[in-house]
Amino acid sequence: MALFRSIAQIFQEAVRLFSNNEFESMRFDSVGKSIAHVQMSLLSIQSPHMIKVSNIAVEYVDMSNPGPLIDISSSTLLSLRDSSFRNINTNSSAGMIILASALNKIENVTFIFIDSESGSGIFSLTPVLGDYNIQIFNSLFQSLGFKKPGNVIATQTLERQQEGKLSGYSVQLEMQSCNITRFVSGNAILLSGGINCVDCKVLDTYIDGKIYFGSANEGVVTLSNGVSGVMDLSKITIVRPQFVRGPLINIVDCPAATVILSNVAYNGEKKEFYLGLLDSGKLEMRYSNFTNISIEKNPLINIIPIPITDGDGERQLQANVRMESCRFYNLSYSGTSL
C-alpha cells in the first residue's frame, strides 16, 4: 500500500501535457570537442510533475548519440497513450524511454522497427523517487532489433539503503493485451537487482514469431540478481519463437522469486529449447499447453544447482519446479529426460 500512498498527492500536482505532436524525419547528432559523452533526447523533462503524453507520432528518427529518446525519469507520474514510435534508430544504452517513478500508465502505444546499437531496449526503469507501478496495456512491440541484448521492459540495479540495510525497490508491473512480435535478442521482461515484485503479472499477451533469444540470460522473462516476489504470467500465447540458447523463463540467483505460468499456449519448434532454466527460485506451471516441441539434447527444464557459502557453511541453492495439469502435444525428444 505504501506504493500507492502518494498517488492521491501526485494528482494534486501540476500537469505537463504533451499531446498531438508529430515528429518526422529527425536526426540527432553532435559536433564539437566533447561529443563522446553528450546524451541527446527528443524530450527531456526533469521535474517532479505529472506528465501526460498522448497522440504523438515519432517517425524516422536517427539518433547517433547515446541519449534516451524520452527521459522522464524525475517525474512522479507518466501517462503515455495513443502514440506511435516507428523507424527509430537509437544508440542509447540506458533504454529508449526512461520511465518515471511512481505510476506509469502506458496504453495503446506502438513501437515498430526500433533498432538499437547499444541494447537495453524500450522501457528502462531507473529509480529516482521510489517504488514503481507500471501498467502497459494494448500495446504493440514489433520488429525490435537490438544488436546487443535489449528488453521491452528492464530494470537497472534497484537497490537502496534502508535502515542500514540494502534492500530493493518494489515494482508492481502489469502488462496486459500486448503483442510482441519479431523481436531480436533480449528479454520481453528483465527484472534484476534486488527488486521486490509486488503483484507483477503479464496477462493476455501474444508473442509471435521470429523471436530470437541469443544467450542463456535471454528469454521471455528473466529474473536475476536477487529479485524476490511473484511474477505471474497468465494466458500468454507464444508462437514460433526461435530459441538459440535462451529459455522461456530464466531465474538466476533469485531464491525468493516465483514465476507462475498458467494457461500458457506455446507452439514452437526448436532443437535447443528450454522451458525453464533456473538455479534458484520457484517455477510453477499450471494449465498450459506446449505443442510441436522438438528437442535434441537439452532438457525441457534445466535446473542448475549452484553452491553457495554462507554462515552455515557451503550448501546448494536449489530451485523448485511444480507442474500441474499441463499438456504436451507432439513432443519429440531424444535426450535422456525431460
Added chain:
Amino acid sequence: MHIEANTFFSVKLKSSATSSLLLIDNFVDAKILGNSFVFLNGNFAILSLPQGLKSQSLEASSNNIAYVNIKGFLLYIGESVETFSLTRNTFSISTFNLACVSIDVDEASGPWTLDRNRFEKVDFVFDSTNKQGESHGFISLYSSDISRSSEII
C-alpha cells in the same frame, strides 16, 4: 506583450554578442502568435528571455519556422513561470544546435502544454562548444519545485 503575425525572412546575425532575435527583458504575459521565421542563420535563438524573470504566462502558437540553422527557438532560464503553452507551431527543414525549446525555472505552477506541433525534417545537431554537459533535450523542460495548488487538467 504580443508579437503577432510578423515575418522574419532571411536573417543572418553575425555578432557573437547577439544571443537572440527577440530578447524580452521584462514581461508578465508574453504571446508569440502567427509569426513566420524563414531562412535564419546564426548562433542565436529566435526568442530568449533573460535570467531572473518571474512570468505568469508564456505562449507561442501558430508560428512557422522553416529553413533555419540556429541555436534554438525558445530558450528561457528564469525564476518561475505559471502557464506555458507551445501549440500549433510548424518546424520544418531546420537545424537546432542547442535545443528547440528549453524551459528551465526554479518554480512552476503549471499547467504547461505542448500540443499540435509538427516537426518535420528537423535536425538536432548539438554543438558541444556551446555548452558542456551530459544530457541535452531537443525539448527540455526543467523545474525544481512546483506548486501543489495548481489546477488539474
